[in-house]
Amino acid sequence: MTEVKSRIGPLAGIKVVDLSSVLMGPLCTQILADNGAEVIKIERLEGDTTRGIGPSRSPGMGPLFLHLNRSKKSVSLDLKDPRCREAALRLIKDADVIVHNLRPRVIERLGFGFEAVSHVNPKIVYCSLYGFDQKGPAADHPAYDDLIQGAAALPSLQKQAGSTVPRYVAMNIADRLVGISAAYAISMGLLASHRTGTAQKIDVPMFETLTAHVLSDHLYGRTFVPPVAGAGYPRLLAEDRRPFATSDGHICMAIYTDRHWRAFLAEVGREDLMKDPRFKSIGTRTEAVAYVYGFLAETLAASSTQFWLSMCNRLDIPAARLNTIDELLSDPQCSAAELVGEVNHPTEGRLMAIRNPILWQDAALAPGHAPLLGQHTLEALQSIGLSAEDITHMQADGVINLHPGK
Numbered sequence: 001m002t003e004v005k006s007r008i009g010p011l012a013g014i015k016v017v018d019l020s021s022v023l024m025g026p027l028c029t030q031i032l033a034d035n036g037a038e039v040i041k042i043e044r045l046e047g048d049t050t051r052g053i054g055p056s057r058s059p060g061m062g063p064l065f066l067h068l069n070r071s072k073k074s075v076s077l078d079l080k081d082p083r084c085r086e087a088a089l090r091l092i093k094d095a096d097v098i099v100h101n102l103r104p105r106v107i108e109r110l111g112f113g114f115e116a117v118s119h120v121n122p123k124i125v126y127c128s129l130y131g132f133d134q135k136g137p138a139a140d141h142p143a144y145d146d147l148i149q150g151a152a153a154l155p156s157l158q159k160q161a162g163s164t165v166p167r168y169v170a171m172n173i174a175d176r177l178v179g180i181s182a183a184y185a186i187s188m189g190l191l192a193s194h195r196t197g198t199a200q201k202i203d204v205p206m207f208e209t210l211t212a213h214v215l216s217d218h219l220y221g222r223t224f225v226p227p228v229a230g231a232g233y234p235r236l237l238a239e240d241r242r243p244f245a246t247s248d249g250h251i252c253m254a255i256y257t258d259r260h261w262r263a264f265l266a267e268v269g270r271e272d273l274m275k276d277p278r279f280k281s282i283g284t285r286t287e288a289v290a291y292v293y294g295f296l297a298e299t300l301a302a303s304s305t306q307f308w309l310s311m312c313n314r315l316d317i318p319a320a321r322l323n324t325i326d327e328l329l330s331d332p333q334c335s336a337a338e339l340v341g342e343v344n345h346p347t348e349g350r351l352m353a354i355r356n357p358i359l360w361q362d363a364a365l366a367p368g369h370a371p372l373l374g375q376h377t378l379e380a381l382q383s384i385g386l387s388a389e390d391i392t393h394m395q396a397d398g399v400i401n402l403h404p405g406k
Contacts, residue, residue, distance in 0.1 A: 009036020009365050014190065016040065017092050018072065019100035019112065021048045023145070023172050024206070025129050026068040027179030029099055032186065033071035034356040034365055037097070040380060041072045042079070042088055045401050047373040057348050060373050066345075067354060071368030073376035076401030083390075084399050085111050090384040093120050096193075097186055101129040103140060118199035125189035127202040129182055134203070143206050148174040152210040157218065160232065162239035174210045181209050235286050240293030243322045244300040250322040251305050253312065255296070257282070263315040268299055338364075345369050374401030 014037040018029040026041075026048070033039040041048075050068060051060035075091075077084035089111075092098055098117055100107055107113055107128070114126050131143025146168055149155060154173075155166035182204045189200040217236060221229025235241060243250040255264050258281065265273050273279045273295075278288035285292050300308060305321060312319035323331055329340060329352075343353040346369060356365045377400055381391050394400045 009034065010360060012036035014038070014097065015095045016097040016099060017042065017088070017095045019088075019098065019102065019107075020129065021101065022050055022175070023064070023068065024175040024179040024182070025099055025101035026050070027176060028127070028129065028182040028186070029072065030068050030070060031180070031183040031356075032097070034367055035358075036365070039072040040091060040095075040376070041069060041074050041371070042091075043074055043076045043373060043401075045076055045078050045398070047076065047401075051373065058372075061348055061370070066348070066351065066370045069370040070353070072371055073380070074371035074373055074403075075377045075380040076374035077377070078399040079110050079112075081394075081397075081399040083394055087381060087384060087386065088112070089117075089120050091380060092117055092124065095121065095124065096190060097125045097127065099127045099129070099182065099186070103130055103142070104128065104134060105140060114199075114201050118201075122199055123193050123197060125186055125193050125200045125202065127182055127186050127189065127204065129178055129204045129206070131205065132207045133205045138207070145172040145174045148206045148210055151207055152214050153218075154210075154214065157214070157232075157237065161237045161241065174206050177213060178204055178206050178209050233286075234289045238289040238293050240290070240297050244297055246300055246305040246308060247303055249305040251300060251308050252320045252322055253296070253300070253308065254318040256318065260315075260317050261285075264317060267311060267315065270299075343369075347372060372403050375403040377402050 011032055014032070016029055016032050016037050016039045018025065018039050018041045020026055020029065021043070029037075029039045029041070047060050048065060048069070050064040051062055053064045054062040056062045077088060079085055079088060092112075098112070100112065102110070104113075114128075117124055117126055131141055131148065132138040149168045150166075152174070155168055158169070159166045182202070185202045185204060189202050193200050217233050218231055220231050220233050221227050222231045243252050255261055261279060262271075262274060265271050265279075278284055278291055309319055309321065311317075328334060334340060337357075338355065339357060340352055340354050343351055345351050353367060355367055358365075378391065381394075381400070391400070395402060
Protein backbone atom coordinates (compact mmCIF):
# COMPACT_ATOMS: atom_id res chain seq x y z
CA MET A 1 0.00 0.00 0.00
CA THR A 2 1.52 3.31 -1.08
CA GLU A 3 0.57 6.88 -0.24
CA VAL A 4 1.17 10.10 -2.11
CA LYS A 5 1.13 11.99 1.15
CA SER A 6 1.14 11.13 4.83
CA ARG A 7 0.75 13.26 7.92
CA ILE A 8 0.60 13.15 11.68
CA GLY A 9 -2.93 12.31 12.78
CA PRO A 10 -5.15 15.01 14.31
CA LEU A 11 -5.34 13.07 17.60
CA ALA A 12 -1.57 12.85 18.04
CA GLY A 13 -0.76 13.33 21.74
CA ILE A 14 -4.10 11.86 22.91
CA LYS A 15 -3.80 8.74 25.06
CA VAL A 16 -6.65 6.21 25.14
CA VAL A 17 -7.04 3.28 27.53
CA ASP A 18 -9.19 0.70 25.77
CA LEU A 19 -10.97 -1.89 27.92
CA SER A 20 -13.23 -2.99 25.06
CA SER A 21 -13.37 -6.23 23.10
CA VAL A 22 -15.07 -7.92 20.14
CA LEU A 23 -16.21 -5.26 17.63
CA MET A 24 -17.98 -2.00 18.52
CA GLY A 25 -15.43 -0.82 21.09
CA PRO A 26 -12.39 -1.94 19.09
CA LEU A 27 -13.78 -0.22 15.96
CA CYS A 28 -14.19 3.00 17.95
CA THR A 29 -10.63 2.88 19.25
CA GLN A 30 -9.29 1.80 15.85
CA ILE A 31 -10.71 5.03 14.43
CA LEU A 32 -9.01 6.98 17.24
CA ALA A 33 -5.73 5.12 16.67
CA ASP A 34 -5.91 5.64 12.91
CA ASN A 35 -6.15 9.36 13.58
CA GLY A 36 -3.03 9.45 15.71
CA ALA A 37 -4.12 8.61 19.26
CA GLU A 38 -1.99 6.28 21.36
CA VAL A 39 -4.36 3.42 22.17
CA ILE A 40 -3.42 1.03 24.97
CA LYS A 41 -5.66 -2.01 24.62
CA ILE A 42 -6.00 -3.85 27.92
CA GLU A 43 -6.89 -7.46 27.10
CA ARG A 44 -7.87 -10.43 29.20
CA LEU A 45 -5.19 -13.09 29.65
CA GLU A 46 -6.83 -15.15 26.91
CA GLY A 47 -7.08 -12.11 24.65
CA ASP A 48 -9.89 -10.44 22.72
CA THR A 49 -12.49 -12.90 21.37
CA THR A 50 -11.91 -11.75 17.79
CA ARG A 51 -8.32 -13.03 17.95
CA GLY A 52 -9.76 -16.51 17.47
CA ILE A 53 -12.22 -15.79 14.63
CA GLY A 54 -11.28 -16.89 11.13
CA PRO A 55 -8.13 -18.28 9.53
CA SER A 56 -4.73 -17.20 10.85
CA ARG A 57 -1.02 -17.84 10.45
CA SER A 58 -0.32 -17.41 14.15
CA PRO A 59 -2.59 -18.23 17.10
CA GLY A 60 -4.71 -15.26 18.13
CA MET A 61 -4.13 -13.22 14.98
CA GLY A 62 -7.34 -13.75 13.01
CA PRO A 63 -8.51 -11.38 10.25
CA LEU A 64 -11.17 -9.50 12.25
CA PHE A 65 -8.69 -8.79 15.02
CA LEU A 66 -6.06 -7.62 12.53
CA HIS A 67 -8.45 -5.14 10.90
CA LEU A 68 -10.09 -3.86 14.11
CA ASN A 69 -6.98 -3.44 16.26
CA ARG A 70 -4.34 -1.96 14.02
CA SER A 71 -2.15 0.82 15.41
CA LYS A 72 -2.79 -0.24 19.04
CA LYS A 73 -0.66 -1.50 21.91
CA SER A 74 -1.67 -4.72 23.67
CA VAL A 75 -1.36 -4.97 27.45
CA SER A 76 -2.64 -8.26 28.89
CA LEU A 77 -3.78 -8.13 32.53
CA ASP A 78 -6.09 -10.03 34.85
CA LEU A 79 -8.15 -7.12 36.14
CA LYS A 80 -9.54 -9.26 38.95
CA ASP A 81 -6.09 -9.13 40.54
CA PRO A 82 -5.56 -6.03 42.73
CA ARG A 83 -2.07 -5.40 41.33
CA CYS A 84 -3.40 -5.40 37.79
CA ARG A 85 -6.31 -3.13 38.70
CA GLU A 86 -3.87 -0.69 40.29
CA ALA A 87 -1.64 -0.84 37.20
CA ALA A 88 -4.63 -0.11 34.94
CA LEU A 89 -5.70 2.85 37.11
CA ARG A 90 -2.18 4.25 36.94
CA LEU A 91 -2.33 4.02 33.14
CA ILE A 92 -5.73 5.74 33.21
CA LYS A 93 -4.40 8.52 35.45
CA ASP A 94 -2.32 9.88 32.57
CA ALA A 95 -4.88 9.13 29.82
CA ASP A 96 -7.28 11.43 28.02
CA VAL A 97 -9.93 8.81 27.20
CA ILE A 98 -11.17 5.48 28.52
CA VAL A 99 -13.45 3.24 26.45
CA HIS A 100 -15.19 0.06 27.57
CA ASN A 101 -18.07 -2.13 26.39
CA LEU A 102 -18.80 -4.04 29.58
CA ARG A 103 -22.23 -3.98 31.18
CA PRO A 104 -22.40 -1.21 33.82
CA ARG A 105 -22.64 -3.55 36.80
CA VAL A 106 -19.59 -5.48 35.56
CA ILE A 107 -17.40 -2.40 35.05
CA GLU A 108 -18.44 -1.12 38.49
CA ARG A 109 -17.60 -4.45 40.10
CA LEU A 110 -14.13 -4.37 38.50
CA GLY A 111 -13.52 -0.93 39.99
CA PHE A 112 -13.54 1.08 36.75
CA GLY A 113 -16.88 2.87 36.96
CA PHE A 114 -17.12 6.56 36.13
CA GLU A 115 -16.85 7.77 39.73
CA ALA A 116 -13.75 5.69 40.44
CA VAL A 117 -12.03 6.66 37.19
CA SER A 118 -12.90 10.37 37.35
CA HIS A 119 -11.58 10.43 40.92
CA VAL A 120 -8.22 9.24 39.59
CA ASN A 121 -8.38 11.44 36.48
CA PRO A 122 -10.75 14.44 36.83
CA LYS A 123 -10.42 15.42 33.13
CA ILE A 124 -11.04 11.99 31.63
CA VAL A 125 -13.42 11.42 28.71
CA TYR A 126 -15.22 8.27 29.85
CA CYS A 127 -17.12 6.39 27.13
CA SER A 128 -19.34 3.38 27.85
CA LEU A 129 -20.71 1.23 25.04
CA TYR A 130 -23.35 -1.31 26.03
CA GLY A 131 -26.60 -2.89 24.91
CA PHE A 132 -29.47 -0.85 26.28
CA ASP A 133 -30.17 2.53 27.88
CA GLN A 134 -30.01 2.14 31.64
CA LYS A 135 -33.50 3.53 32.23
CA GLY A 136 -35.25 0.61 30.50
CA PRO A 137 -36.19 -2.93 31.57
CA ALA A 138 -33.43 -4.40 29.36
CA ALA A 139 -30.74 -2.31 31.09
CA ASP A 140 -28.70 -5.28 32.27
CA HIS A 141 -29.33 -7.63 29.35
CA PRO A 142 -26.38 -8.93 27.32
CA ALA A 143 -26.26 -7.68 23.73
CA TYR A 144 -24.72 -8.80 20.47
CA ASP A 145 -25.18 -7.43 16.97
CA ASP A 146 -27.74 -10.06 15.89
CA LEU A 147 -29.88 -9.45 18.97
CA ILE A 148 -29.84 -5.69 18.51
CA GLN A 149 -30.68 -5.96 14.80
CA GLY A 150 -33.69 -8.07 15.73
CA ALA A 151 -34.83 -5.79 18.54
CA ALA A 152 -34.53 -2.78 16.22
CA ALA A 153 -36.73 -4.48 13.57
CA LEU A 154 -34.14 -4.93 10.81
CA PRO A 155 -34.90 -8.63 10.10
CA SER A 156 -38.63 -7.83 9.99
CA LEU A 157 -37.94 -5.05 7.50
CA GLN A 158 -35.86 -7.46 5.39
CA LYS A 159 -38.82 -9.85 5.23
CA GLN A 160 -41.23 -7.02 4.50
CA ALA A 161 -38.94 -6.06 1.61
CA GLY A 162 -39.18 -9.51 0.05
CA SER A 163 -36.96 -11.95 1.93
CA THR A 164 -38.66 -15.30 2.39
CA VAL A 165 -37.76 -15.22 6.08
CA PRO A 166 -36.61 -12.51 8.49
CA ARG A 167 -32.86 -12.04 7.91
CA TYR A 168 -30.11 -10.08 9.60
CA VAL A 169 -28.18 -7.59 7.48
CA ALA A 170 -25.03 -9.39 6.31
CA MET A 171 -22.61 -7.25 8.28
CA ASN A 172 -22.24 -6.23 11.92
CA ILE A 173 -24.17 -3.05 11.30
CA ALA A 174 -25.24 -2.37 14.90
CA ASP A 175 -21.72 -2.80 16.24
CA ARG A 176 -20.28 -0.62 13.51
CA LEU A 177 -22.81 2.20 13.85
CA VAL A 178 -22.24 2.24 17.61
CA GLY A 179 -18.45 2.22 17.20
CA ILE A 180 -18.57 5.13 14.76
CA SER A 181 -21.02 7.01 16.99
CA ALA A 182 -18.72 6.52 19.98
CA ALA A 183 -15.70 7.78 18.04
CA TYR A 184 -17.38 11.06 17.11
CA ALA A 185 -18.84 11.44 20.61
CA ILE A 186 -15.37 11.01 22.12
CA SER A 187 -13.98 13.65 19.77
CA MET A 188 -16.60 16.09 21.03
CA GLY A 189 -15.95 14.93 24.59
CA LEU A 190 -12.27 15.79 24.22
CA LEU A 191 -13.23 19.30 23.13
CA ALA A 192 -15.63 19.65 26.08
CA SER A 193 -13.05 18.37 28.55
CA HIS A 194 -10.47 20.80 27.18
CA ARG A 195 -12.88 23.73 27.48
CA THR A 196 -14.31 22.91 30.90
CA GLY A 197 -11.46 21.03 32.60
CA THR A 198 -13.94 18.46 33.87
CA ALA A 199 -14.54 14.77 33.16
CA GLN A 200 -17.06 13.90 30.45
CA LYS A 201 -19.29 10.83 30.81
CA ILE A 202 -20.57 9.46 27.48
CA ASP A 203 -22.98 6.52 27.10
CA VAL A 204 -23.57 4.94 23.69
CA PRO A 205 -26.25 2.20 23.92
CA MET A 206 -26.56 -0.19 20.98
CA PHE A 207 -30.33 -0.62 20.84
CA GLU A 208 -31.15 3.06 21.00
CA THR A 209 -28.41 4.01 18.52
CA LEU A 210 -29.53 1.52 15.87
CA THR A 211 -33.22 2.17 16.55
CA ALA A 212 -32.72 5.90 16.01
CA HIS A 213 -31.27 5.19 12.55
CA VAL A 214 -34.00 2.68 11.67
CA LEU A 215 -36.79 5.05 12.70
CA SER A 216 -35.23 7.98 10.87
CA ASP A 217 -35.97 6.06 7.65
CA HIS A 218 -39.07 4.12 8.65
CA LEU A 219 -41.11 6.14 11.14
CA TYR A 220 -42.48 7.74 7.95
CA GLY A 221 -46.24 8.47 8.24
CA ARG A 222 -46.17 7.87 11.98
CA THR A 223 -43.93 10.91 12.31
CA PHE A 224 -47.12 12.94 12.61
CA VAL A 225 -49.58 12.95 15.51
CA PRO A 226 -52.05 11.56 14.71
CA PRO A 227 -50.39 9.41 12.00
CA VAL A 228 -51.07 10.43 8.41
CA ALA A 229 -49.91 7.03 7.09
CA GLY A 230 -48.29 3.87 8.35
CA ALA A 231 -44.65 3.28 9.25
CA GLY A 232 -42.16 2.12 6.61
CA TYR A 233 -40.46 4.00 3.78
CA PRO A 234 -42.04 2.36 0.68
CA ARG A 235 -39.03 2.77 -1.61
CA LEU A 236 -36.71 0.97 0.81
CA LEU A 237 -39.28 -1.80 1.35
CA ALA A 238 -40.14 -2.42 -2.30
CA GLU A 239 -39.51 -6.04 -3.28
CA ASP A 240 -37.83 -4.93 -6.51
CA ARG A 241 -35.44 -2.55 -4.72
CA ARG A 242 -32.46 -4.71 -5.48
CA PRO A 243 -29.87 -5.02 -8.23
CA PHE A 244 -31.78 -5.32 -11.52
CA ALA A 245 -31.14 -8.29 -13.80
CA THR A 246 -29.79 -7.39 -17.22
CA SER A 247 -29.39 -9.69 -20.22
CA ASP A 248 -25.96 -10.78 -18.97
CA GLY A 249 -25.73 -9.91 -15.27
CA HIS A 250 -26.96 -7.25 -12.85
CA ILE A 251 -26.86 -3.49 -12.48
CA CYS A 252 -27.47 -1.20 -9.53
CA MET A 253 -29.35 1.87 -10.71
CA ALA A 254 -30.90 4.81 -8.86
CA ILE A 255 -33.16 6.80 -11.18
CA TYR A 256 -34.22 9.28 -8.56
CA THR A 257 -34.89 12.86 -9.65
CA ASP A 258 -37.37 14.18 -12.22
CA ARG A 259 -34.42 14.97 -14.50
CA HIS A 260 -33.15 11.40 -14.25
CA TRP A 261 -36.55 10.03 -15.17
CA ARG A 262 -37.09 12.38 -18.11
CA ALA A 263 -33.71 11.44 -19.54
CA PHE A 264 -34.15 7.71 -19.01
CA LEU A 265 -37.70 7.51 -20.37
CA ALA A 266 -36.72 9.50 -23.45
CA GLU A 267 -33.78 7.13 -24.03
CA VAL A 268 -35.98 4.01 -23.86
CA GLY A 269 -38.79 5.56 -25.92
CA ARG A 270 -41.29 5.86 -23.07
CA GLU A 271 -41.69 9.64 -22.74
CA ASP A 272 -45.42 8.98 -22.43
CA LEU A 273 -44.89 7.75 -18.88
CA MET A 274 -44.03 11.27 -17.70
CA LYS A 275 -47.75 11.96 -18.15
CA ASP A 276 -48.62 8.96 -15.98
CA PRO A 277 -49.59 10.23 -12.49
CA ARG A 278 -47.42 7.53 -10.94
CA PHE A 279 -44.29 9.09 -12.51
CA LYS A 280 -45.25 12.72 -11.93
CA SER A 281 -42.99 13.47 -8.93
CA ILE A 282 -40.72 11.87 -6.38
CA GLY A 283 -43.71 11.65 -4.05
CA THR A 284 -45.96 9.80 -6.49
CA ARG A 285 -43.10 7.55 -7.63
CA THR A 286 -42.47 6.63 -4.00
CA GLU A 287 -46.10 5.72 -3.40
CA ALA A 288 -46.23 3.70 -6.66
CA VAL A 289 -42.77 2.23 -6.15
CA ALA A 290 -43.84 -1.37 -6.81
CA TYR A 291 -45.08 -0.42 -10.28
CA VAL A 292 -42.11 1.85 -10.99
CA TYR A 293 -39.52 -0.75 -10.01
CA GLY A 294 -41.44 -3.45 -11.88
CA PHE A 295 -41.24 -1.32 -15.03
CA LEU A 296 -37.51 -0.86 -14.51
CA ALA A 297 -36.94 -4.57 -13.95
CA GLU A 298 -38.72 -5.44 -17.20
CA THR A 299 -36.92 -2.72 -19.18
CA LEU A 300 -33.39 -3.41 -17.95
CA ALA A 301 -33.64 -7.15 -18.61
CA ALA A 302 -33.61 -6.46 -22.36
CA SER A 303 -30.00 -5.25 -22.71
CA SER A 304 -26.54 -5.89 -21.29
CA THR A 305 -25.05 -4.46 -18.12
CA GLN A 306 -22.44 -2.53 -20.11
CA PHE A 307 -25.13 -1.07 -22.39
CA TRP A 308 -26.98 0.37 -19.40
CA LEU A 309 -23.80 1.55 -17.65
CA SER A 310 -22.72 3.44 -20.77
CA MET A 311 -26.16 4.99 -21.13
CA CYS A 312 -26.26 6.03 -17.47
CA ASN A 313 -22.79 7.53 -17.68
CA ARG A 314 -23.82 9.55 -20.74
CA LEU A 315 -27.04 10.77 -19.08
CA ASP A 316 -25.45 11.30 -15.62
CA ILE A 317 -27.83 8.79 -14.03
CA PRO A 318 -26.40 7.06 -10.93
CA ALA A 319 -25.51 3.44 -11.69
CA ALA A 320 -22.92 0.86 -10.72
CA ARG A 321 -21.96 -2.69 -11.56
CA LEU A 322 -22.85 -5.31 -8.96
CA ASN A 323 -19.66 -6.52 -7.29
CA THR A 324 -18.86 -9.63 -5.34
CA ILE A 325 -16.29 -9.29 -2.52
CA ASP A 326 -13.61 -10.71 -4.83
CA GLU A 327 -14.58 -8.25 -7.57
CA LEU A 328 -14.64 -5.40 -5.06
CA LEU A 329 -10.94 -5.94 -4.33
CA SER A 330 -10.11 -5.28 -7.98
CA ASP A 331 -12.73 -2.57 -8.55
CA PRO A 332 -11.07 0.31 -10.47
CA GLN A 333 -12.26 2.92 -7.95
CA CYS A 334 -11.09 0.87 -4.98
CA SER A 335 -7.73 0.31 -6.68
CA ALA A 336 -7.23 3.94 -7.71
CA ALA A 337 -7.97 5.12 -4.16
CA GLU A 338 -5.53 2.51 -2.79
CA LEU A 339 -8.10 1.64 -0.16
CA VAL A 340 -6.85 -1.94 0.14
CA GLY A 341 -3.26 -2.95 -0.37
CA GLU A 342 -0.52 -5.29 0.71
CA VAL A 343 1.61 -4.56 3.78
CA ASN A 344 4.26 -6.45 5.71
CA HIS A 345 3.19 -7.32 9.25
CA PRO A 346 6.15 -7.92 11.58
CA THR A 347 4.93 -11.39 12.60
CA GLU A 348 2.10 -12.30 10.21
CA GLY A 349 3.95 -11.61 6.96
CA ARG A 350 2.25 -10.23 3.88
CA LEU A 351 -1.32 -9.04 4.57
CA MET A 352 -4.10 -7.14 2.84
CA ALA A 353 -4.72 -3.97 4.86
CA ILE A 354 -7.59 -1.48 4.66
CA ARG A 355 -6.51 2.13 5.07
CA ASN A 356 -8.53 4.77 6.87
CA PRO A 357 -10.73 6.12 4.04
CA ILE A 358 -10.82 9.65 5.46
CA LEU A 359 -8.30 12.13 4.08
CA TRP A 360 -6.80 15.15 5.87
CA GLN A 361 -5.50 17.89 3.57
CA ASP A 362 -5.52 15.31 0.76
CA ALA A 363 -3.34 13.01 2.87
CA ALA A 364 -4.11 9.45 3.90
CA LEU A 365 -3.25 8.42 7.45
CA ALA A 366 -1.09 5.29 7.34
CA PRO A 367 -2.41 2.48 9.55
CA GLY A 368 -0.10 0.68 11.95
CA HIS A 369 -0.07 -3.04 12.74
CA ALA A 370 -2.26 -5.09 15.07
CA PRO A 371 -0.31 -6.26 18.16
CA LEU A 372 0.40 -9.71 19.50
CA LEU A 373 -1.32 -10.52 22.78
CA GLY A 374 0.61 -8.81 25.57
CA GLN A 375 3.15 -7.33 23.17
CA HIS A 376 3.32 -4.07 25.16
CA THR A 377 2.63 -5.33 28.69
CA LEU A 378 6.24 -4.94 29.83
CA GLU A 379 6.53 -1.47 28.30
CA ALA A 380 3.31 -0.31 29.95
CA LEU A 381 4.15 -1.68 33.40
CA GLN A 382 7.62 -0.14 33.28
CA SER A 383 6.13 3.20 32.21
CA ILE A 384 4.12 3.42 35.45
CA GLY A 385 7.13 2.58 37.61
CA LEU A 386 6.73 -1.11 38.38
CA SER A 387 10.01 -2.77 39.24
CA ALA A 388 11.43 -5.79 37.48
CA GLU A 389 10.79 -7.76 40.68
CA ASP A 390 7.11 -6.72 40.74
CA ILE A 391 6.67 -7.69 37.11
CA THR A 392 8.41 -11.03 37.64
CA HIS A 393 6.11 -11.85 40.56
CA MET A 394 3.01 -10.93 38.55
CA GLN A 395 4.18 -13.10 35.69
CA ALA A 396 4.91 -16.00 38.03
CA ASP A 397 1.42 -15.62 39.55
CA GLY A 398 -0.14 -15.81 36.07
CA VAL A 399 -1.93 -12.46 36.21
CA ILE A 400 -0.17 -10.85 33.22
CA ASN A 401 0.80 -11.95 29.73
CA LEU A 402 4.09 -10.81 28.32
CA HIS A 403 4.89 -11.02 24.65
CA PRO A 404 7.09 -14.08 24.06
CA GLY A 405 10.75 -13.21 24.37
CA LYS A 406 10.11 -10.17 26.57
